[in-house]
Amino acid sequence: MSRDIHIVQLYPRDMNIYGDWGNVLVLKQRLKWQGYNPVVTEYNPGDGFPSDADLIVGGGGQDSGQVVIQQDLQALAPSLRAMADDGLPMLVICGLYQLFGRFFKTHDGVLIPGIGVLDIETHGGPERLIGNVLSVSEEFGEIHGYENHSGQTFLGPDANPLARVRKGEGNNSKDDTEGARYKNVVASYLHGSLLPKNPAIADFLIEQAVTRRYGSYEPVPVADADLAELARLSELARSHAANRPR
C-alpha cells in the first residue's frame, strides 16, 4: 500500500534561489528511500492551495520576488498560521523566513508586513552578511550552511533560536542566534542547500509529517537505498565544510 506524503513547495517561481530546490529534493528522496511515496506540489501566486499538505517548504528570493508574492502570501496567512499552530512541519529559508515573521522593515524604512507565524522582526541593514556558517543546535547538533542576507532578524519572546552560531553571523550581527523554531516550524538563513548536509533536520520534518498523517513513523528502507553510504557521504561533506574559511 502506498504511503503518500504531500510536500508543498511555496512560491518556487519567485522564492527559490541559492539551491532552495535542493531541500525539496532531499525530502523527496529520503521519503522514497524510507519507503514512503512523496508527492510534490509547486504552489505559485494564484494557485489553489492544496488542502492535504503534510509538509511545507519555502525558500529565499530577490527583493523583486518578495514584492510579487506579497499579496498572495497575505491572503494565505490565516491558513498558514492555523497549520503551523496545528503542528504541521514547515521549513522556511531566508526570504520566506523573514516573511513568516511579524514584519520586514527595509533599509529605506518601508514596512513590509509578515504573516506572524514566527515571533520575529527583521530590519534591513546597510551590509550583507555573507559566508559559510557553522551553528550548533541542541536538537540537531552541528548545522552547516551558507548565509547571504542583508536583513537583520531579532527573535521575540515567543520564538526560540534554531541554533547558536560558532562561525558566521546568523540572524543578525548583534547576538549569536541563527534561525527560529516554533512547534514544527524550522526557519533558517542557511542555504547550502540546508537539508543535504543536515539530514537530521530533514528526518525531523519527515518524522513529524508522517506521524501527523499516519499516527506513527515506521521507515522501511527500500532495497537499493544504502542509507549507510548516504550517511557516510553526508558526514564527509559536513566535516569538509566545517574546515572551509568564512
Next chain:
Amino acid sequence: MSSFSILVGKLVRGASRLRGGGSALPGLVVEKIDPDFIRRTLSTLPLGVAVVSGTNGKTTTTKMVVELLEGQGLKVFTNRTGSNFTRGVAAALLGEVNLRGRLDADIAVLELDEAHAVHFVKLIRPRYALLLNVLRDQLDRFGEIDKTTRLLEQIAQATTDTVVLNREDPRVASIADSLSSQKVTYFGLDASLRSTFPNDDEMRGSRSEAIAAAQPADVVLTRVAETEADFLVDGSPTTTGLKLRGVYNVFNAAAALTFARQILGTRADRTKLFESLANVEPAFGRGESLTVNGAPLELVLVKNPSGFRLGLKSFAAHGYATMIAINDNYADGRDMSWLWDVDFETLSGGVDMVTGVRAYDMALRLRYDDVPVREVVPDIPDALAKFISGAGTQPMRIFCTYTAMLAVRRELSKITKVEVVS
C-alpha cells in the same frame, strides 16, 4: 613623464613574466604612477573602444569578436590574458604600446568583469557595448542578480554609440528601457531553441512569461548541430561549420556576429565574417580538446548553475569517462548551493571520479540525483592520475570550476601540451 611610466611598466611586466607571476601587477604599477595612461592611450583609436560584459561567456565571445574584426582587416587590441579588470587592461596595453605611448590598432575590444566595468566606463566611455547575460554567478561577491543587472545598465548608459543586448535574457533585454541616446540592437534565439537555454527565472519548468520575443534581432540562432549551426542574419539564413563546442558558445557566436556587424556597419563582408567564425577555436577550458595518452580529453569550465546545465546538455555523456572537479576558493565562489540548481540526470550512466575541495558536496549532490559515483578523491593531482589510467582508451571529459581547472591544467601540462594560465 608618460614615456617614463611606460618604460617602468614595461620593465615590471618583463620582470613579473620572468617570475611567472600574475598579469595585473605591471598594470598596478602604471596605474599608480600614471593614472591617466589607459584613457590617453585608448582615446587615440579611430574606432574607439568596444566592451563585452555579462556573467557568462565573456572570454569566448571577446575572442570571437576579435577574430571576426581581424578577418575584416582591422587591427584589434584586446586583453587576451583574461585579466578583465582595469589593471589587466593597463598591463595588456603596456605590452602593445611603443615608448611614446602610441597603440597601433584601429579598435580595442575588451572583456570586462561586470563590477569592474562600471569603474572602467567612468574612465573611458565605450563606443560599443555587448551585454551577454545575467546568470546566477558568484552571487556572494555582488549580492543579487538584480544588482548585477544595474551594473550592466551603467555600462550601457555610458556607451556613446551602439548597445547590443541579449533578447532572450529578460534582465539584459530590460536594459533597453533605460537608454535614450544609444542605438540598441539585439541578438536572439529561434523559438524552437528557447527551451535549451533556461534562465534563472524559469528553472524547474516554471516558465517565466517575461520572454521578450517581440523584438526583432539582427542575428538569430536557429539550429545547433554537432559541428555546424544555422543563423538568420538580418532575415536571411546561413549555415556554417564551427570548431566551437557547446550550445551556449554557439549562441554567443550570434552575439559576436551582431556586435561585429554593428561595429563594421556597411563595411561588413558577410562571407568573410562566417569564414572567420568557422575558424574560431574555443578559449581555454571552454570545451577545448586535448590529447592525453592518445585519448581525447575535453575540459569544460563550469561556474554557475546555468553554465553547468548548459554544459551537461551540450556534451553527450555516453561513451565518455567523466570527472567533476569542484573547488570553493574565492575565484570559484564560496557558496556551494549552486550545485543544487543543476540537474545531473544526463550523467545517470555514472561519474568516474569526483574531486576538489568540495568533492563530497558534489558526490552528495549526485547521490540525490541517483547518479552512481565510482570514486571520490579530494586531491586533484591524485584524482586526475587515477581518472586517466582508469579511462584507458575511452575519451574523457572533465567538468571543473575555475581554480580546479587551473590545477587540472598544471597537472596535464606535465604529460601533454596545454597552455598553463596562472
